[in-house]
Amino acid sequence: MDPWTVNQMVNDRLLLDRSSLNTLDMWLEAARTDGAIALIDKEEDWTSFDCVAKLRGLTRVKRVGHAGTLDPLATGLLVICFGKATKDLAHLQDDDKEYEVEIMLGATSTTDDRGGEIEVMHDVAVPTIDEITKALTLFTGVIDQIPPAFSAIKHDGKRQYELARQGKEFTPKLRQVTVHSIDKITVTWPVVSCTIKCSKGTYIRSIARDLGQQLGCGGYVSALRRTVSGGFGVDKALRVSDVQIALSEKVAV
Helix, strand or coil: CCHHHHHHHHHHCEEECCCCHHHHHHHHHHHHCCCEEEEEEECCCCCHHHHHHHHHHHHCCCCEEECCCCCCCCEEEEEEEEHHHHHHHHHHHCCCEEEEEEEEECEEECCCECCCCEEECCCCCCCCHHHHHHHHHCCCEEEEECCCCCCCCEECCEEHHHHHHCCCCCCCCCEEEEEEEEEEEEEECCEEEEEEEECCCCCHHHHHHHHHHHHCCCEEEEEEEEEEECCEEHHHCECHHHHHHHHHHHHHC
């Protein structure tokens, strides 16, 4: 979605962020009637659904949804729609995303992030910075990607993470995504830090895993933060606790 479309939509739906928290009453009324949007900075160990469920309870708006899942270990921007604004979710989910990423090389993970079972790769050659940078370029443009086994996408009608937890064998289906750029690359072995701009549906964990395979040393995501979704940035986002405190102060007055 281009910035003009986002701005028009925001004009139609009141936006709650750090700059508008003082107009919470007006936003809450809109969320319950015409629909509204909130920018939330998800904290680590929260699921995206945790944020939705908590805000549904706090605002007492029944229809609440987010525009793009973040893994529990990831932090950053969730665009959350309330009431009639949930009709905009399909468009918002199509927006490009931007992430700040840390990739741990020299080991693999069953979940392709630090939440899984880690296996250190011994006696592997340490790649040079040039080799790492060159390998990362292979994951830009339109690429075919195999999603992590532990992911929320469905395989034959069931969530892949459910099948993986049950120990069932299956082959994740290949999907095509677009990685617009991988830049701001820094390497302090064994950690590679970078910024990735990509299309919806891109699994950063898959990029980390495949980078490790390409380099022959293994790799997984050790830290992940979504900083941009479409025309929205995490710098203006609120934590769920910010909304909770503002609502409690409103009730206490």
